[in-house]
Amino acid sequence: MQLLWCRTMRDWLVALVIGITIALVGPRLFGDQSKPASEPFAYVPPDGFVAKSAVGSAKAADTPGAKAWELPASDPGKLPTALIVVHHTAVNMQVDEPSLGKMSQEMAPVFEDCTWEHSRHEMHMRSDGARVGLIEGDCWAEIDLTAVGGEKKRVETKKLQLIFPENEGSSIATISFPKEQAAKLEPVFEATMDRAKGVATRVPMPPIWEYGAFGVAGLVLGRLFAALVLKKKDDDPGPKSS
Secondary structure: OHHHHHHHHHHHHHHHHHHHHHHHHHHHHHOOOOEOOOOOOEOOOOOOOEEEOOOOOEHHHHOOOOEEEEEOOOOOOOOOOEEEEEEEEOOOOOOOHHHHHHHHOOOHHHEOOOEEEEEEEEEEEOOOOOEEEEEEEEEEEEEEOHHHOOOEEEEEEEEEEEEEEOOOOEEEEEEEEEHHHHHHHHHHHHHHHHHOEOOOEOOOOOOHHHHHHHHHHHHHHHHHHHHHHHHHHHHOOOOOOO
């Protein structure tokens, strides 16, 4: 009886060790893998944009090394239609859903001359497996033109932030354009998530349930191993002495 109890405890201990091992290794071994980019990061703006000095409403425009592009208006006498400012940060930003949701709640202080209202955030998967984050919001401001004979006017713009993981740090593209042109311009800017070069694949930590699923599977495999291999060994009387 005692021998049977010892073997049962041994079998469960073996199954538990196998289950824990598979739970820790499985999600990383069989899931997506992080990998570095094969070249330095380079943002590719949409067709028609021209380079300019990095000046804009976001704090990113004041970051050393920031690059900017603008879309000139069809009428030379009008302001540019859209502005893109790209800057680098040393922070290895995650672009999974929870991280993007947290970042979207911290957008308001980024834009100093308008009031930010969050619209959406999502993770975009490129064909090469790299993940790019997108945060979108509406930004509005009251412009007082009464001093020059005009009136107070509410100006509404769309703001996009595209987060690109790099080998070291991340690059963020901050995009501003009139809200009334969102249907036309949004798909154009979203396409640049696939056009950018040198985007690293940064895979987030697997969810807890995935570790649990692999752990249960490992526990089952451990019990089968104990039942088929260890039991057979226990039942084998070994070579008979002559």
